[in-house]
Amino acid sequence: MRVLYKKELFSFIERLKESYRVVAPVKKDAEYVFDDIEDAEDVILEYPTTILSAKEFFFPQKEVILEYDLGETIQLKSTPEVEEICLIGLHPCDIHALLRFDEAYLTFKPDPFYEARRKNSLIIGVYCTKPNEFCFCGSMGTDTIKEGYDLMLIDDGEKYGVEIGSKEGEELVNSINLFKDEEEIKKPRLKGFVREVDTDKLPEIMMKEYDNKIWNYFGERCLGCGKCVFICPTCYCYNVVEDTDIEFNSGKRERFWDGCVLTDFAAVAGGGNFRADRTSRLKQRILHKFSYYPERYGNFGCTGCGRCINVCPSDIDCTRIINMIRG
Numbered sequence: 001m002r003v004l005y006k007k008e009l010f011s012f013i014e015r016l017k018e019s020y021r022v023v024a025p026v027k028k029d030a031e032y033v034f035d036d037i038e039d040a041e042d043v044i045l046e047y048p049t050t051i052l053s054a055k056e057f058f059f060p061q062k063e064v065i066l067e068y069d070l071g072e073t074i075q076l077k078s079t080p081e082v083e084e085i086c087l088i089g090l091h092p093c094d095i096h097a098l099l100r101f102d103e104a105y106l107t108f109k110p111d112p113f114y115e116a117r118r119k120n121s122l123i124i125g126v127y128c129t130k131p132n133e134f135c136f137c138g139s140m141g142t143d144t145i146k147e148g149y150d151l152m153l154i155d156d157g158e159k160y161g162v163e164i165g166s167k168e169g170e171e172l173v174n175s176i177n178l179f180k181d182e183e184e185i186k187k188p189r190l191k192g193f194v195r196e197v198d199t200d201k202l203p204e205i206m207m208k209e210y211d212n213k214i215w216n217y218f219g220e221r222c223l224g225c226g227k228c229v230f231i232c233p234t235c236y237c238y239n240v241v242e243d244t245d246i247e248f249n250s251g252k253r254e255r256f257w258d259g260c261v262l263t264d265f266a267a268v269a270g271g272g273n274f275r276a277d278r279t280s281r282l283k284q285r286i287l288h289k290f291s292y293y294p295e296r297y298g299n300f301g302c303t304g305c306g307r308c309i310n311v312c313p314s315d316i317d318c319t320r321i322i323n324m325i326r327g
């Protein structure tokens with residue numbers, strides 16, 4: 001196995017910065033966020049979780065997807081602004097989240113904006129060593145990872161073991177003389193989860209309990225604030241608005257994050273709303289993650305990162321909902 005000594009990490013990041021926009025976890029007040037790296041010494045690879053996941057670097061909160069000008073010659077512009085980006089320090093659960101995004105955005109009709117950004121990205125993950133009180137990745141099978149990364153770092157005291165996951169990762173390691181050949185380093189096995197769920201037959205069980213009163217108990221507490229879906233690394237829904245000049249000669253089309261727990265998400269022309277009550281909206285969020293998504297793609301749409309539990313102002317906890325429904 002190749003090894004990178006921690007004292008060489010900053011030199012490695014500086015080398016990456018010569019070719020990539022580098023993004024990695026940094027401290028922000030008492031928490032951690034993924035941010036652009038100016039100074040390699042700001043990077044922190046031993047962290048519990050970040051406030052937001054890395055999805056915003058592939059699927060920005062807001063972006064223009066079409067600009068048009070219907071003047072003498074019609075001009076249309078629908079090309080993403082893309083740069084070579086290297087994301088360092090993603091935990092296995094957040095790499096799984098990108099794989100879920102790939103399923104949704106690249107499987108049937110690829111989203112050209114997302115696709116271009118994914119193609120121009122390098123992922124250097126790091127195995128998490130300690131779950132926080134909200135994580136349940138151990139139950140979701142996302143505490144470890146076999147694909148979706150170029151390099152994966154395994155913390156081993158004064159050094160990192162380096163797993164190579166792609167041709168690009170191999171070329172990178174071979175092109176920088178900071179990596180040594182050493183003995184195999186074992187991946188950590190995460191222990192001490194506060195939250196757990198049983199995923200056996202979960203999609204079917206959740207659907208069978210579609211009319212269970214437990215949904216109302218939680219639905220009545222939901223404020224519809226949207227924090228859970230915006231913070232979720234696998235939530236990919238968006239809305240689109242048109243912004244045209246008064247004569248409809250030029251304008252732009254913009255998309256921005258949207259989410260099923262928001263009141264107007266399923267609103268339609270004429271004042272109708274397919275999910276007019278809070279319970280049906282909350283139910284959609286949970287069932288999408290644990291029933292509809294696995295039915296379509298074969299994987300759960302939740303990585304067990306615990307972020308939605310941490311941020312919910314009403315203490316709505318998807319593991320509690322699942323455990324109460326399972327009885």
Ligand code: SF4
Nearest residue numbers: 222223225226228312
């Ligand atoms: S964060 Fe909590 S209160 Fe806000 S929409 Fe989500 S479940 Fe409802």
Ligand code: SF4
Nearest residue numbers: 232302303305306308
């Ligand atoms: S549903 Fe919650 S726990 Fe699951 S991936 Fe989304 S934010 Fe993380």
Ligand code: SF4
Nearest residue numbers: 235236237259260288
């Ligand atoms: S339907 Fe809801 S839970 Fe599913 S991806 Fe969209 S916002 Fe997230």
